[in-house]
Amino acid sequence: MNEEMLKGIKFDEKGLVPVVVQDVDTHVVLMLAYMNREALDKTLETGQMCYYSRSRQCLWVKGETSGNTQRMVTLSYDCDGDTLLARVKQKGVACHTGNYSCFFNHIAQEDAPATSGILEELYGVI
């Protein structure tokens, strides 16, 4: 952990920073969650993703009750320091609905070339 680097992270007026969570193996975007400084410290200390639940207003170790934990593999922040990206080893599914990814509601889809999505399909198979 690099304290100097952590200074580059800008928490918002509520003390939170959004975290994009991506499966390091399948590359699927699983969810967007939020961290406060305490959740970030705990994640870095334990290697297990810990978020701040905005609805319950408390720390939330992902998978603590469901068993669907996320092990941190890489953690980065963006050019203006107001978003994190975590690439994780997802155990089971990420979404509380039982879906693998939280992003299962599709609004629009362009006519994509036939090759698009093949990689996810392959990952689903292996």
Place this chain on the structure above:
Amino acid sequence: MNEEMLKGIKFDEKGLVPVVVQDVDTHVVLMLAYMNREALDKTLETGQMCYYSRSRQCLWVKGETSGNTQRMVTLSYDCDGDTLLARVKQKGVACHTGNYSCFFNHIAQEDAPATSGILEELYGVI
């Protein structure tokens, strides 16, 4: 465009919703941006990603000045309707710094197995 589906999207108290932007070909997470309802409508109408700039407080068609446009391929929203995921065809780089992805500041990295990242490397080559 499905008006019924769009009702499932929850804009926050500022009228914004965060959008995770992922390259549909390389699967790299490029950036997190924000949309208001107008930006969402414009994106769905034109197929080109349009965001709301929180700093400039105006609509912002991605790549309008730089040429680094993003064509929408799929657009989804998450289980609780407060985040969008856009998978896009990225022209050039996504970040204003000249980096391909905005997430180039690395905080932490677990000792990853040797296979991790190979896919991105392959995509970088082809």
